[in-house]
Amino acid sequence: MSAGQLRLCHRDDVPEGAARGFLPRPGAARNVIVVKREGRLHGYIDSCPHYRGGTPMAWRRDAYLNGDGTHLACHAHGALFDIETGACVSGPCLGRKLTRVPLSEAPDGSISVPAQVAGRAAREG
Amino acid sequence: MRIIxxxxxxxxxxxxxGSKTYLEDFGLTPVQLDETGWLYETLDGTGVIIRHRDDPRLPVPLQTKNMLRQQVYGVEDAATLDAIEAEMSKDRRVTRLSDGGLEFRDDLGFELRFQVTIRRELSMPAEKINAPGAPAQRAANELGVTDDMAALPRTLSHVVLFVPDIDKMVSFFCDRLGFVITDVLSGAGPFLRPAANDDHHTHFFIRTPAYMQGCEHLAFHMGGPTELMVAGDRFVRKGYQSFWGPGRHKFGSNWFWYFNSPLGCHFEYDADMDKHDDTWVAREAPNGPEASQMFLLQWREKWAPGGGPEGGSGTP
Incomplete structure (x- = not known):
């Protein structure tokens, strides 16, 4: 892992079709959501854009998807987000997007994010 | 109209x-209604009914993705049902059910049902406190907290709705069903209570665009602020996501703690709400952080100071 990167998990920690939340740094205000779809990983800050400052989206630890597993969902008011783009497709924040986080994958499968993501997560917390 | x-x-x-697990962990007791439906009830029998969204036994969905399908209201007696039927039949179709209940739709398309209430009378003590200058509420050797203390929702308290037309909603509930406005958060909406309930509110309406119409949250009365804190703390420790609280609201004075849920709305523990009668004059305040709460706290892991500085027991 290069300098300035924070390790979140191993790619196998997130099963196909599932999502999990990882703190970029202990005590960070917001998780980074890592979701795997067709083998590809996508990262977003766990912060629904409905309210200024954002609010956490899961209803239970790692429960970020809707019941059918087709979308990321905010379980505050039921907003649904496209997994590939982060765009809200239904609900209160229609037209807004989740904040995408660039994920880096090391040869050993370690997934990391730029260190500034922890700061971004804190500001949205 | 004696609506409770x-x-x-x-x-x-x-x-x-997921919803079944959530409701049980929240502190509600499951009762299977039929092959596909479950009631999760509070101590007085009020609660939440869930089915899969494709279940044909459900009332029709809202135009939005909100999962609320019907609000079922309890009234004191059959005479109230007759009065509601007479009033509502003036301008809409009212279905009289075999059990005597009524079903119809309000002016914004929410499905409603009225029935003689199913709630059981509760007889249990409120949280008791001791304070200088007042008689002790707990007897000698009676403890305020224990690790295994019960902290279960006692009754379904109120429902908060996202509504695209507040004026229409208020005139429907007040002019047609006899509710009164107890307070108003301007910019959001009014708190309402029905004639046969002295709680500060059983309803709060929040003005939103039409694409958000639905249930914002529902709340359950606890036995007091300590029960609320204990229930919320246990819920967080099971991995559930706090949304807002714990804290204490100004309007209604109720303690609050809101959680995200797989039902697409928030679930709230509340405690110690104000009571009102018809002499009360509604207040109005601009909606925002100042008017919403007396104070706001946030859950954290248990921690205790040690002997310090070198003998500290943990990080602050």
Missing amino acids: GPDYLVFGVDDLE
């Missing part, structure tokens, strides 16, 4: 198993 308040809220969910 919500007996049940009915939801059509997309994650039935």
Whole structure:
């Protein structure tokens, strides 16, 4: 892992079709959501854009998807987000997007994010 | 009209198993209604009914993705049902059910049902406190907290709705069903209570665009602020996501703690709400952080100071 990167998990920690939340740094205000779809990983800050400052989206630890597993969902008011783009497709924040986080994958499968993501997560917390 | 308040809220969910686990962990008791429906009840029998969203036994969904399908209200007696039927039949179709209940739709398309209330009378003590200058509420050797203390929702308290037309909603509930406005958060909306309930509110309406119409949250009365804190703390420790609280609201004075849920709305523990009668004059305040709460706290892991500085027991 290069300098300035924070390790979140191993790619196998997130099963196909599932999502999990990882703190970029202990005590960070917001998780980074890592979701795997067709083998590809996508990262977003766990912060629904409905309210200024954002609010956490899961209803239970790692429960970020809707019941059918087709979308990321905010379980505050039921907003649904496209997994590939982060765009809200239904609900209160229609037209807004989740904040995408660039994920880096090391040869050993370690997934990391730029260190500034922890700061971004804190500001949205 | 002697309307008491919500007996049940009915939801059509997309994650039935997740919702069942959630409601039980929240502190509600499951009662299977039929092959596909479950009631999760409080200590007085009020609660939440869930089915899978494709279940044909459910009332029709809202135009939005909100999972609320029906609000079921309890009234004191059959005479109230007759009065509601007479009033509502003036301008809409009212279905009289075989059990005597009534079903119809309000002016914004929410499905309603009225029935003689199913709630059981509760007889249990409120949280007791001791304070200088007042008689002790707990007897000598009676403890305020224990590790295994019960902290279960006692009754379904209120429902908060996102509504695209507040004026229409208020005139429907007040002019047609006899509710009164107890307070108003301008910019958001009014708090309402029905004639046969002295709680500060059984309803709060929040103005939103039409694409958000639905249930914002539902709340359950606890036995006091300590029960609320204990229930919320246990819920967080099981992995559930706090949304807002714990804290204490100004309007209604109720303690609050809101959680995200797989039912697409928030679930709230509340405690110690104000009571009102018809002499009360509604207040008005601009909606925002100042008017919403007396104070706001946030959960954290248990921690205790040690002998310090070198003998500290943990990080602050």
